[in-house]
Amino acid sequence: MHENESSGSDKNLTRRQLLNSLGTAGVMLAASTAWSGIASAADPILPRPDSGVWLNVKDYGARGNGRYDQDDTPYFQMAIDAAAFAGGTVVVPPGKYMLNSSIMLRSKVNIIGMGEGSFIKSMQPYVSLFSGDHINQVQIRGFALQGTAGTNAGKLPKVERGVELNDCESVMVSDCSFSMIVNGIQLTNSRYIRVKNCSFSSIISSDSLYEGYGIVAQSGAHHQLTDNRFFGLYKPCIHLSGGCSYSVISGNLAEGCRDAVISLSSKLVSCSHHQIIGNTVSAAGLTDNETSCKEGIRLKDNCSDNWIAGNVIVRASQAGISLVGDGASIDDRPYSNMIQGNKVDGSLTGIGLLNTDGNIVTGNDVRRAETGIMIDTSGEDGGSISKQNTVTNNSLFRCSTAGIRLASARCQGNAVFGNSGAGNGESLKDQGTDTVKSGF
Numbered sequence: 001m002h003e004n005e006s007s008g009s010d011k012n013l014t015r016r017q018l019l020n021s022l023g024t025a026g027v028m029l030a031a032s033t034a035w036s037g038i039a040s041a042a043d044p045i046l047p048r049p050d051s052g053v054w055l056n057v058k059d060y061g062a063r064g065n066g067r068y069d070q071d072d073t074p075y076f077q078m079a080i081d082a083a084a085f086a087g088g089t090v091v092v093p094p095g096k097y098m099l100n101s102s103i104m105l106r107s108k109v110n111i112i113g114m115g116e117g118s119f120i121k122s123m124q125p126y127v128s129l130f131s132g133d134h135i136n137q138v139q140i141r142g143f144a145l146q147g148t149a150g151t152n153a154g155k156l157p158k159v160e161r162g163v164e165l166n167d168c169e170s171v172m173v174s175d176c177s178f179s180m181i182v183n184g185i186q187l188t189n190s191r192y193i194r195v196k197n198c199s200f201s202s203i204i205s206s207d208s209l210y211e212g213y214g215i216v217a218q219s220g221a222h223h224q225l226t227d228n229r230f231f232g233l234y235k236p237c238i239h240l241s242g243g244c245s246y247s248v249i250s251g252n253l254a255e256g257c258r259d260a261v262i263s264l265s266s267k268l269v270s271c272s273h274h275q276i277i278g279n280t281v282s283a284a285g286l287t288d289n290e291t292s293c294k295e296g297i298r299l300k301d302n303c304s305d306n307w308i309a310g311n312v313i314v315r316a317s318q319a320g321i322s323l324v325g326d327g328a329s330i331d332d333r334p335y336s337n338m339i340q341g342n343k344v345d346g347s348l349t350g351i352g353l354l355n356t357d358g359n360i361v362t363g364n365d366v367r368r369a370e371t372g373i374m375i376d377t378s379g380e381d382g383g384s385i386s387k388q389n390t391v392t393n394n395s396l397f398r399c400s401t402a403g404i405r406l407a408s409a410r411c412q413g414n415a416v417f418g419n420s421g422a423g424n425g426e427s428l429k430d431q432g433t434d435t436v437k438s439g440f
Contacts, residue, residue: 053088055079057097064095068123071100083109092118092143100124102164105132105140105171113142116177125150128164128186136169140176147181151206159210161186165193173198178214180204187217194224205234213239219269223247230254236263236298243269250277255284260298260322261313264306267332271303276311283315283346291317296344298322301332309340313347320344320366325355327379333357339364349374350399358388365395366403372396372424375414375432376407387412396421403440406432416440 058064060082062075076097079090084106094117101124105111111130113120120129125148130140145162159182163173166188174196178184184200187193195215205212212235217223219242226248230237236259238249243266254261261281264271281296296313299306299322313320321342325333335357343365344350350366352374353359366372373391377384386408396403396419403424404416411432419440421427427440 053083053086054091055083055086055088056091056093058093058095062092062095062097064093064097066096066098066119066121068098070098071123072097073099073101073103076103080104080106080109080111092120094118096121098123099127099129102128102131105130105135105138107135108137110139110141112139113144113176115142115175116144118142119144119146121146122148122160122181124148126158126160128161130163132163132165132168132171134167135165135171138168138171140171140173142174143176145176145178145181147204149180149182149202149204151182151204151208151211159183159208164188165190168193172196177201178203182211183216184214185216187215187220187223189218190220190223192222193217193220195226195228196224197227199229199231200233200237201231203233203235211235213237215239216241217244217247218242219244221245221247225249225252227251228253230257230261232256232258234258236260239263239265240271240274241265242271244271244274246273248275248277250275250279252279253282254280254293255282256286256290257281257293259293260295261293262297263300264298264303265300266302269302270305271299272305274306276306276308278310280311281313281316286315291315294318295322296320298324299334299337300324301326301334303334304336306337307340308337308342311342313342314345316344316347318347319349319352320347320369321351322349323353323356323359325357325383327355327377327384328381329383330385331383333383334359338362344369350396352376353386353389354378355383356386356389360390360392361394362390362392363394365397366399367397369399371401371405372399372403372421374405374407375411376405377410385410385412386414388414390415392416392418394419394421396424396427398423400425402426402429405429406435409433411435 057079060075060079062072089110092113096119147160161183162178163185168190170192172194177199179202200214214237292315323334337359339361341363346368350369350372415436417438
């Protein structure tokens with residue numbers, strides 16, 4: 001076969017025929033950029049303004065002198081409890097504050113530091129430095145947070161965290177740094193949480209499933225995770241699970257990470273209606289043999305109606321963007337997601353769909369991959385099928401095996417049309433069944 005020659009005979013179909021042949025995917029594609037499958041995450045109720053009474057933790061006895069024999073936790077708590085009674089803001093001047101236990105947040109109380117100079121360090125393992133339970137309208141701003149760097153050998157869910165929020169609403173965490181800690185931020189069954197302009201580095205990881213993440217959200221909805229920076233994490237930088245929905249993940253930067261940078265995963269309830277937009281996975285500072293991450297963005301199992309758009313992913317070791325379903329179950333699979341206008345450069349697979357249904361891959365630019373866009377299956381059970389996915393209007397360059405590959409006869413009724421590119425081993429390598437094609 002000549003270079004860039006499509007395999008199989010093309011079917012000359014009109015756009016209407018192509019869309020009609022694809023069911024749900026055709027409806028999504030007809031909507032194009034105006035696709036209604038994504039509902040915008042509503043703006044959260046704003047945290048309480050920095051008004052009312054301003055209380056200084058040092059006026060309540062906090063010393064901030066970095067001594068391990070002087071616990072500042074009680075003085076933080078007294079200031080926060082006083083602000084909760086009077087309505088106001090707690091100010092933390094520069095200093096190194098040592099904690100033996102968690103600071104318990106209160107509703108409608110902001111706690112404001114002075115940036116990297118306001119340094120808070122845990123002296124005990126398994127402590128969440130800031131902890132909130134059923135609170136609302138709170139800001140945490142301007143702190144350097146550091147843990148003990150102690151992992152949980154028992155692999156239990158109790159680990160240290162910089163910020164832990166359980167069943168909370170309208171909380172903003174901004175302008176904070178997290179280092180030498182097992183998990184940065186943990187959100188459980190919370191709503192309208194905004195994490196903005198924070199940095200995560202030297203996050204401690206182990207074989208435990210509970211350790212090593214930057215931001216973790218379990219269930220909940222309407223989060224905004226924007227403009228954060230992640231350096232050298234071994235687990236996903238941002239991980240949403242347990243049916244999280246309607247969140248925005250945008251403008252984040254990751255460098256030198258080892259797992260997926262952004263990971264969505266859910267088994268029981270769909271992880272759905274998220275906007276993953278304009279994030280960057282950079283290869284800055286890497287040697288020729290180093291990679292920036294395992295996968296830039298990964299959707300696993302029951303993930304639906306998500307929009308992945310305008311992300312830039314460079315030198316992922318396995319895939320720039322990966323959608324992976326459980327081959328044993330027809331229910332636990334990514335479906336009805338839009339992957340649009342992303343740039344992927346230098347990975348084994350640019351964009352990979354494994355055991356998926358009704359997704360659209362359109363307008364992406366993939367370069368220097370082994371396979372630009374891959375549709376495949378795994379396993380022999382009922383979930384081992386990829387069907388009615390659409391691959392259209394993508395640009396594919398210098399993909400050594402193929403620009404687009406349908407790798408299994410269990411890839412059924414997918415559509416490939418209107419793509420372009422050059423320098424690929426083959427333009428389209430089609431081993432699927434009943435593929436709808438019109439050119440490359």
